[in-house]
Amino acid sequence: MKPFSNEFMMGAATAAHQVEGNNVNSDFWAMENVPNSMYKEPSLDAVDHYNRFKEDIQLLVDAGLNTYRFSIEWARIEPTKGSFDHNEIDHYRAVLEYCHEKSVTPIVTLHHFSSPKWVITEGGWESESTIGYFEKYSRYVVTELGDLIPYICTINEANMGKQIAKIMKRMSGSHTNSSEKKESNGDIQVGLNVEVKEKMEKYYRALGAEFGMDPRNIQTFHNPRTENGERIIMNCHEAARKAIKEVNPTIKVGITFSLYDHQALPGGEKFVLQEQHEDFLDYLPYIQDDDFLGVQNYSRKIHGANGYIKPDENTRLTKMGYEYYPEALGNVIRFVSKHWNKPIIVTENGLSTDNDEERVEFIERALAGVQDCMDEGIQILGYTYWSLLDNFEWQLGYDQTFGLIAVDRTTQTRYPKESLSFLGEIKKTGIIK
Template sequence: MTVGFPEGFIWGAATAAHQVEGGNSNSDAWVLEHAVPSIFREPSGDAIDHWNRFEDDVALLAALGLRAYRFSIEWARIEPREGVFSRAAIDHYQRCINACLERGVQPIPTFHHFTAPIWVARDGGLTSAKFPERFARYCEKVARELSGFQYACTINELNLPLFMREKLVAAVNGDLKAAAEAALGSSLDSFFLFSPREAILKQGLKAHALARDAIKAQHPNCQVGATLSIQDEQAESGAEAFRDERNAQFYDECLDALKNDDFIGVQTYTRLIARKDGSATGAEGAPRTMIGWEDYPQALANTCRYVFERTGAPIVITENGWAGLDDTRRSEFIREALQGVHHAIQDGVDVRGYLYWTLFDNYEWMSGYEPKFGLIGVDRNTQARKIKPSALVLGDIAQNNSLVAPDIVPTPTRNFSPDQESSPVGIG
């Protein structure tokens, strides 16, 4: 049985601007990080200085053998005030795209990855009826100015607040909520992760549709989609109806709205088992990752099958990863997840790419810098990059387009040492 992937399969890794660039001081997340007390464990600060090191970092990705890079364009940098667009920021992101193309790497920009300009948040964020047109205007401007990309994502994990908001609201009360809203100058509902259900399903879906059309108007051949957070929903005996209700609440309405897009971005990390008592948790006694999720790489293939059966739409796996310090387990997780994806493809599921989350250990939102998802580590004191063995594992899979290398494979030329430092002389 072959273990090769389809010709043209996209192999790469992903990041998000706020989590890696550093200094995103005009964003809603930045002011929330600096509230006292803060709902964030620590501020993002310089992050991993990707703004200045982009070119060097892409060179590392390319040297690993990966051929696609999903990164986000920061709206707060592009449009710092309403209707005022930064030529310097636009030019920066064009240089980012060029840096990818010069190294044979396919750039896959995401136009919204959780953060927005502070002025957007102070006018309600997604709760505002103005949000869809504002977002589409920004996307149209960026798409008109930038060139060289064949895939694009509009909004990252558009459905995430549908199942995260209730937990977040419960955890943020009293002084935390008061400080956050004072810093934000608005209700916490205006920060994407706290968006109410009705805002996601009305303004969020409309914003995606308008943005998709705006991008495609400038780049008719570009494949445009949104990404969704979809975990593998299973059920113990007797709880199947509860599982189906969770699927309907958290995924199905968005899937139905996106099924005619060029692709759906699937982002899966774990599974949840619906219980008869109304809870949904990982398997009891099962290993957990650093972030607390069940270590269950088989979840990815299951969600791809679910999405394809419901929509028939092409799928790009835009995020999947393992958080922890045991890099041997990270390598195993990647291989096990991809084995399941390979079986799904053989069964007819139209999966066109795999982008690992994440290229670097970075800033994981409320959890700060503790969770380690990266293929490449980063020294927080020096910004030195340290390539992990898991990066070489995924790179070899990508270069061979297969889970099993052929008997004779030329030794890849990787022009880095395992603990190479990326110098701050990139393209910022």
């Protein structure tokens, strides 16, 4: 395998709501804090990255890494409809300037799951009006900060609503038991919590009171999405891309998708093809004018003659319940490259584990797959491990540990793990040992 070049972007990723803390104007903050919340715990101060971003970026730099993917929080920039907060723009300007000062390439995501609460009360991610709102927000951010941003991911995991809809459809009408709950957590690349129907009903009643809406009309980014909602998400991407290019055509614009390595046993080919269309191929018409694609992969799914086959008791699993299978990343990149003849950035790849030796092994095997793909001629610009820090994993709270850096949340003290040094050493040498 050829070594990674000096220009190859290698680093780690975060999302604003998961690390910054006190994102009080977002829909997720509301959902975490209502009575009977489906969230294991609220995010609160998270890991205080909002105030400690220099320390965290410096740890990344000290390890030898050169890229940081992070998100700008819409709920901070536009806490109320039509009112932009210049102080928050100044904050993200400081983050970007610090990246450049440290020779770190910033990859900015404009929407990473959380939205301003007011967007949801205006109809959320099933409303035509959200297209205009997102375009206006994107245009404002790039007008203010675009000279500091080389790469923009408009929307993180734009296909997530469809994946959630499939899970909910499969599990609808059942009182979820512990085995079903474990299956659901391993069936989607995000921290969700599936509870018994009675608690879910109480939760949605509380949400309705919080948002002043019929709970059936609340459409956050993580709600199961209709086909019209899928179109709206992708129209938001198109509108944002157009605005970004009008303001600053030098910025490279893309989107990210949650992608499994779908594998077929005899008879399972039709299920793999269906999953590939739903996860990726159906979105191709919307991204033809993009500059790059963000690939996000954590595991594989195996399909037989009767559909998806759950991992058995002998399967090695991660803490999230995914199969431990680092080779999935290379397989997904190869699949994508057959339909996407433009640059790829691995914008998320990683695992939750309490054993950092497992993380080191995972990184080594995953990056070997990336190198193989590059040797085959596939254009891959970079790799950002998920995540830089142990952080708030949505409905599952703080138990999941994806990070290259551990955090004692009582003191907010950072403890870099061996995996951070390992990834940095690969960047410095270009070689996987």
